[in-house]
Amino acid sequence: MIPVTKPFLPPKAEYDAYLHGIWERNWLTNNGPLVNELELKLKENLGIDQMLYVGNGTIALQIAIKALGLKGEIITTPFSYVATTSSIVWEGCTPVFVDILPDRLTIDPAMIEAAINPKTTAILATHIYGIPCEVARIQEIADKYGLKVIYDGAHAFGVKVNGKSIFEYGDISTCSFHATKLFHTIEGGAVFTKDPELLKRMSYLRNFGHDGPEKFNGVGVNGKNSEFHAAMGLSILPEMEEIKKKRKDQFQHYKKLLGGLKITYPETSNIENYNYSYFPILFSSEDQLLKSIKILQENGIGSRRYFYPGLNLLDYTSGCCPVSDDTSSRVLCLPIYHTLSKEEQIMIARLLLRVQNNPNL
Ligand SMILES: Cc1ncc(COP(=O)(O)O)c(C=O)c1O
Missing domain, CATH: 3.90.1150.10 (Aspartate Aminotransferase, domain 1)
Incomplete structure (x- = not known):
């Protein structure tokens, strides 16, 4: 049988070495040392300053929508995985579909303006198959109408635009590290933003809103990931x-x-x-x-x-x-x-x- 994809497994000894450390520390989840190390190494590898490792690419999208406080209509692409749309609906917003470019299969920027109305709050576009959206034109439109931009970069690990990581574009970018993805942590994902305030807000959202053991900063969710998942990422990254x-x-x-x-x-x-x-x-x-x-x-x-x-x-x-x-x-x-x-x-x-x-x- 030849499957359509096969998850990459690192040399077992590499993963075992990380497991050894987990057993020694007895620290399994809740922002452990391997999660921190993975975030550091990913930042280095991708050439970016800020990111948060989360449970999967879907919760990454939901956290992004929540962090930006989006309401009403979100302009989005019809050509993506269902999580792009379901996240919008799950967060209580309405997806408004704009057609795609016939060659690149990403959202057609020339058609976005016609879909904007007073209820529009954001554009959520996918770099489908790792093909970058027309980020400069999309940002121009967003600036003109005061809209937020989220990129679903689930497929775009490592891709660059104008010499910079593709994850630097938009208010927030997301990625999926699911087992079928190019770089994976079995289940996993990330949110990226250049805005320190947004990063802080997303770090509360990722961890139930915790701001210390007995203090909460808004409504959060469980968007965390475990030491075992981070260990898989750390073992795969050098490959x-x-x-x-x-x-x-x-x-x-x-x-x-x-x-x-x-x-x-x-x-x-x-x-x-x-x-x-x-x-x-x-x-x-x-x-x-x-x-x-x-x-x-x-x-x-x-x-x-x-x-x-x-x-x-x-x-x-x-x-x-x-x-x-x-x-x-x-x-x-x-x-x-x-x-x-x-x-x-x-x-x-x-x-x-x-x-x-x-x-x-
Ligand atoms: C474009 C796109 N967005 C979002 C997701 C959701 O990612 P995850 O499976 O990590 O939740 C996927 C893949 O599964 C995807 O292909």
């Missing part, structure tokens, strides 16, 4: 360059192998430190996509319709986004992970070509 290199090779190898296939790709050229976190392809039709999924499945190969259905089409949302609807009906992510072999990639490519060359399949 990141090797992981990215492998994925880049696989990405390029796929592109060569799939040269004869009538597909297109999201635009990923000119991205600084692009991270190759996914390998999405766009078929010419949904019919081709469904036939391809079937043949892959019959041969024990996983693939995922990341991201389908469009988030404007959920039973608790609405919105007209033809570019996103069309994209999500035709997009498929192929397997990409550190141990995927060249032979396995060849097999996947052959199967996809077989579908194209046999209209009767």
Whole structure:
């Protein structure tokens, strides 16, 4: 079986060494030394000043929305994972969907202004597959209308824009460190902001509002993460360059192998430190996509319709986004992970070509 993704596991001895320390200290959670060490090392690795490690990428989004005190309508992308939208609704706000750019698949800045009304308080956009949103144009619009900006950077670990970490953009950026992500801590996530006040507010929100053992600063939640999760991150972080290199090779190898296939790709050229976190392809039709999924499945190969259905089409949302609807009906992510072999990639490519060359399949 070839899965669509496989979590990276570090050399076991590395993790064991961290476990040894946990047993010695008997400190398992509540902002322990490994959580602090992970935050420090991530800041160093990403070249950023401020971040908080949290329980997952979804609670990161919810904390971001809460910290900014957002109410009313939030302009967002229909082409993302459901957590982008569900977090907005969970926090009592209304998602207003703006269509995506057909090449980069990120929110279309030219369409944002038309969606702004007196109830709009923010823009929440996703750097989908690690492809940066048009951050300068989005900030211009936000400044013009006094809106806050949150970026869902769940896929964007390590990516840069204009020489800076992508997580430096917007009022708050978030990331997911879920096991399926490029860098992971089994479950985990982060919030990033350059504003020290916002950081402080988010640190209260992450820990039930605690401001000392008997004092509370507002309503909080349990957004913390454990020493065991931090240990996994600390064991994986030194491997990141090797992981990215492998994925880049696989990405390029796929592109060569799939040269004869009538597909297109999201635009990923000119991205600084692009991270190759996914390998999405766009078929010419949904019919081709469904036939391809079937043949892959019959041969024990996983693939995922990341991201389908469009988030404007959920039973608790609405919105007209033809570019996103069309994209999500035709997009498929192929397997990409550190141990995927060249032979396995060849097999996947052959199967996809077989579908194209046999209209009767
Ligand atoms: C774009 C996007 N946002 C948010 C999330 C939620 O992250 P988590 O699974 O860590 O809660 C995910 C992934 O799962 C995602 O792909």
